[in-house]
Amino acid sequence: MEEQCVFCHIASGQIPAKKVYEDDKVTVVLDINPATPGHMLLIPKAHVAVMPQMDDFLVAHVGMVAKQLSQAAIRALKVEGTSIFVANGGIAGQRAPHFMLHIIPRAQGDGIALQVPQGSVQIDAASKAKLKEAIAKLTGTEVAQEPTEEKEPQKPKDKQEEAPKEPKSADKKNDAKAAQKKNLDAITELLTK
Amino acid sequence: MSECVICALVQQKKDVVFESEHVVALLAPQPAANGQMMVTSRKHAPIIETVPDFVVAEMFQVANKVGTVVFDALGAQGTNVLVQNGPAAGQRHKHVSIQVIPRFEGDRLQIGWNPKPGSEEELAKVQSALLEETKNVGVFEMPEEKPIELQEAAEVPQDDYRSKQLRRIP
Numbered sequence: 384m385e386e387q388c389v390f391c392h393i394a395s396g397q398i399p400a401k402k403v404y405e406d407d408k409v410t411v412v413l414d415i416n417p418a419t420p421g422h423m424l425l426i427p428k429a430h431v432a433v434m435p436q437m438d439d440f441l442v443a444h445v446g447m448v449a450k451q452l453s454q455a456a457i458r459a460l461k462v463e464g465t466s467i468f469v470a471n472g473g474i475a476g477q478r479a480p481h482f483m484l485h486i487i488p489r490a491q492g493d494g495i496a497l498q499v500p501q502g503s504v505q506i507d508a509a510s511k512a513k514l515k516e517a518i519a520k521l522t523g524t525e526v527a528q529e530p531t532e533e534k535e536p537q538k539p540k541d542k543q544e545e546a547p548k549e550p551k552s553a554d555k556k557n558d559a560k561a562a563q564k565k566n567l568d569a570i571t572e573l574l575t576k
Numbered sequence: 577m578s579e580c581v582i583c584a585l586v587q588q589k590k591d592v593v594f595e596s597e598h599v600v601a602l603l604a605p606q607p608a609a610n611g612q613m614m615v616t617s618r619k620h621a622p623i624i625e626t627v628p629d630f631v632v633a634e635m636f637q638v639a640n641k642v643g644t645v646v647f648d649a650l651g652a653q654g655t656n657v658l659v660q661n662g663p664a665a666g667q668r669h670k671h672v673s674i675q676v677i678p679r680f681e682g683d684r685l686q687i688g689w690n691p692k693p694g695s696e697e698e699l700a701k702v703q704s705a706l707l708e709e710t711k712n713v714g715v716f717e718m719p720e721e722k723p724i725e726l727q728e729a730a731e732v733p734q735d736d737y738r739s740k741q742l743r744r745i746p
Contacts, residue, residue, distance in 0.1 A: 401703045443633035
């Protein structure tokens with residue numbers, strides 16, 4: 384908990400708020416300046432500034448609670464849908480120095496601009512390759528392959544055996560951990576300065 | 577399933593950046609931002625409520641990871657994570673997805689809302705309605721345990737000395 388952080392105090396209950404759900408990891412309160420009635424803020428109890436700082440367990444928990452709260456909102460408030468929204472970094476619209484996930488009940492024509500326009504921003508091949516490689520490294524998986532137009536001719540068997548050996552999965556896991564750590568430091572620096 | 581744009585993309589493996597048993601991440605068709613991605617369930621599901629909890633969990637984990645690399649790989653300065661759940665929320669395809677939108681200085685994207693102070697009365701009313709339903713939140717659906725598949729035991733020849741040893745054990 385950060386002494387200076389208002390949302391740490393809200394999550395711990397030290398600052399009173401309109402609580403709608405709580406467990407050992409998160410507190411969910413109503414936004415007092417809602418986009419629509421029933422606008423909820425899901426706040427982790429541990430101080431995290433942005434989503435990339437959260438570990439897999441917390442992210443999984445936040446995602447599952449968000450799903451169930453969305454369901455609760457649809458049932459309780461008879462709305463037609465929900466928006467689940469996160470902003471990481473001031474440029475993305477983050478206002479507070481504590482991570483929060485918004486769950487916003489939606490109705491047709493409510494005028495909430497929570498959508499991404501259809502665009503045509505084409506990613507260049509080099510960036511795409513870089514992105515895929517970084518994701519593979521971070522998740523400890525193979526680089527995703529593009530579909531091939533023509534079927535590749537079957538390689539003779541003996542050649543396949545000569546192919547360089549893939550790193551062992553244990554090595555990949557360690558590499559992934561190192562990549563995660565490095566990435567996180569850079570992001571924390573960028574987003575929380 | 578064949579009519580679903582997302583299912584088709586998943587099947588073609590077009591612009592896929594990550595895939596696992598239940599979750600696929602791909603570059604968004606018609607992106608508004610460089611490197612915009614969508615994280616979706618491999619199995620067709622219209623809205624997030626129809627996706628099992630443990631798959632939702634993995635979708636968020638993957639969304640977090642693919643959103644983490646855009647800072648270094650593409651020079652993004654922020655990200656938005658957005659689920660448009662239902663047509664009223666602007667959902668475009670009838671297949672659930674988490675949008676990951678890298679943000680850049682001066683990108684002109686307007687994703688947000690105008691907050692208006694809620695009246696005490698309205699907040700209290702909404703709170704009590706929600707509390708009725710959030711009682712059930714927090715119990716999660718986990719994957720069914722797969723049955724352990726044992727290879728069929730090889731017949732032990734009757735005259736094998738090892739099987740004789742075995743039979744001797746009371």
